[in-house]
Amino acid sequence: MKVAIDGVVVSVGPEDKNIVDVADRAHIGISTLCCRDDRVNGCCKACVVEIDGEKKYACETKPVDGMNIIVDREDLKKNKRKKI
Numbered sequence: 369m370k371v372a373i374d375g376v377v378v379s380v381g382p383e384d385k386n387i388v389d390v391a392d393r394a395h396i397g398i399s400t401l402c403c404r405d406d407r408v409n410g411c412c413k414a415c416v417v418e419i420d421g422e423k424k425y426a427c428e429t430k431p432v433d434g435m436n437i438i439v440d441r442e443d444l445k446k447n448k449r450k451k452i
Contacts, residue, residue: 373439376394391439400415419437
């Protein structure tokens, strides 16, 4: 299974529970606090990404083969500050 993160095709491993895990293994930074601090996933709202045209939280989203994930875009950075 593979996904694209900012145009980089990344293989998804069996240990990858969410998009943050996939990005971490590929050394692609996604801002996040909650899933690294044993809090409830999604509570910090820092990991907003766009997946196939929809804004979602990377820590709550399971990888699916063929996903196109956008991380580094100015409007997404603004949404992170606003907590969509």
